[in-house]
Amino acid sequence: MRWSFEELKRLETDCPCGEPHHAIPVERLEVGPGALDEAATWIKARFGRVVLVMDEHTRLAAGDALAQRLTDLGVVWTACIVEPNGQGDVVADEASIVQVLIACGPDVEALIAVGSGTLHDIARFASAKMRIPFVSVPTAPSVDGFTSAGAPLIVRGVKTTYQTHAPVAVFADTAVLEQAPKELVWAGFGDVLGKSTSLADWAFGALAAGEPYCSHLASLTREALETAVAEVRGLAEGRPDAIRHLMEALLLSGLVMLLFGQSHPASGGEHHLSHDWEMEFLRSGRRQILHGLKVGVACGVLADLYRSRVEEAVAAAAEAGLAPWASLAGREHEVRAIVASVPPGDRVRALMRQLGAPAEPEDLGIERSLVSSSLKRAHKLRNRYTMLRLLNDTNAI
Numbered sequence: 001m002r003w004s005f006e007e008l009k010r011l012e013t014d015c016p017c018g019e020p021h022h023a024i025p026v027e028r029l030e031v032g033p034g035a036l037d038e039a040a041t042w043i044k045a046r047f048g049r050v051v052l053v054m055d056e057h058t059r060l061a062a063g064d065a066l067a068q069r070l071t072d073l074g075v076v077w078t079a080c081i082v083e084p085n086g087q088g089d090v091v092a093d094e095a096s097i098v099q100v101l102i103a104c105g106p107d108v109e110a111l112i113a114v115g116s117g118t119l120h121d122i123a124r125f126a127s128a129k130m131r132i133p134f135v136s137v138p139t140a141p142s143v144d145g146f147t148s149a150g151a152p153l154i155v156r157g158v159k160t161t162y163q164t165h166a167p168v169a170v171f172a173d174t175a176v177l178e179q180a181p182k183e184l185v186w187a188g189f190g191d192v193l194g195k196s197t198s199l200a201d202w203a204f205g206a207l208a209a210g211e212p213y214c215s216h217l218a219s220l221t222r223e224a225l226e227t228a229v230a231e232v233r234g235l236a237e238g239r240p241d242a243i244r245h246l247m248e249a250l251l252l253s254g255l256v257m258l259l260f261g262q263s264h265p266a267s268g269g270e271h272h273l274s275h276d277w278e279m280e281f282l283r284s285g286r287r288q289i290l291h292g293l294k295v296g297v298a299c300g301v302l303a304d305l306y307r308s309r310v311e312e313a314v315a316a317a318a319e320a321g322l323a324p325w326a327s328l329a330g331r332e333h334e335v336r337a338i339v340a341s342v343p344p345g346d347r348v349r350a351l352m353r354q355l356g357a358p359a360e361p362e363d364l365g366i367e368r369s370l371v372s373s374s375l376k377r378a379h380k381l382r383n384r385y386t387m388l389r390l391l392n393d394t395n396a397i
Contacts (some may be wrong), residue, residue, distance in 0.1 A: 028171075029147075030171050031172045049108055053080050054082070087288070096122045111123045111126060121145070138172045138247070149258060159275040185235055207335070209385040217265055221253055221265045235355055276374040277298075296358075297352070305391065
């Protein structure tokens with residue numbers, strides 16, 4: 001790691017921006033071979049009875065091995081195998097949460113999330129409601145939300161993020177991560193690649209509407225982005241060192257969100273598009289697409305829009321006196337710098353293709369009519385002053 005967990009913890013009270021940040025409640029973070037053994041030992045020292053939250057795939061990937069280690073150490077555990085929905089997808093929705101809650105007796109001391117982002121969101125929300133901690137055991141470098149305190153859930157068909165709590169510990173065993181399906185690796189890369197637009201949206205929201213911002217935390221998120229991009233060839237070849245570096249980039253992005261206390265550093269218009277596509281697929285009964293794949297593709301779509309239309313939209317908003325965008329009058333050079341920080345859409349798509357991953361909406365089965373409608377409504381999913389919101393407010397889409 002080019003960063004250390006201890007250095008990040010110090011930013012809680014000693015950041016170059018001069019402002020205090022939120023505390024990182026994660027007590028232990030391990031990435032490397034043997035992390036599964038360390039997880040069992042750490043759990044044994046803290047808890048006597050736990051529930052392992054898994055699906056059938058993650059049970060085989062790491063759950064059975066962790067359960068055996070816990071048994072050997074005398075920890076009492078129960079397995080909760082979260083069931084897929086009618087389309088065959090494990091979804092973070094009401095049914096999955098209730099299943100976990102039913103599996104937990106009154107003497108359960110912690111939940112152990114063994115899997116990818118969806119299972120973490122389910123365990124995160126359930127453990128918060130039960131007022132017990134949860135431990136993160138990732139089985140793939142697929143998302144940056146392992147350390148997050150936010151749980152994006154589908155409730156009555158609407159994607160809503162609920163603030164809950166972060167894991168008390170993270171144990172990412174590289175021997176497990178290296179066996180992850182390539183599609184999950186692609187998703188992790190796409191999630192990090194989305195920072196290309198989320199960082200620009202964050203800076204734009206701060207400039208246009210005074211949204212809270214920290215340039216040092218932004219630089220750390222950009223470090224995560226650059227780390228992943230530098231490893232694209234290694235990821236395409238499945239090299240262990242590249243897999244580890246991608247996992248570290250994902251964890252860094254998630255820890256920055258914890259420090260900031262909100263998802264602005266890592267979630268902008270590209271995530272709003274992804275969430276809208278997810279809800280539409282649920283409404284129409286279609287199989288889900290991995291979150292990070294949607295984010296990577298959405299990043300390319302927005303990169304084209306932002307680079308071609310934002311400056312003109314800012315000028316139109318200033319001329320019309322449209323709040324809050326009229327405040328950008330006379331600051332066009334700052335807007336231009338933000339837009340220039342977004343890579344061309346062709347560059348975003350080329351990186352996804354270099355990995356072997358889908359790069360266009362059509363590659364994911366997302367029709368252009370859905371892309372068009374999502375561009376006009378996705379900005380309403382979050383109260384954020386993104387460039388996607390600006391384009392809608394000025395009828396530039």
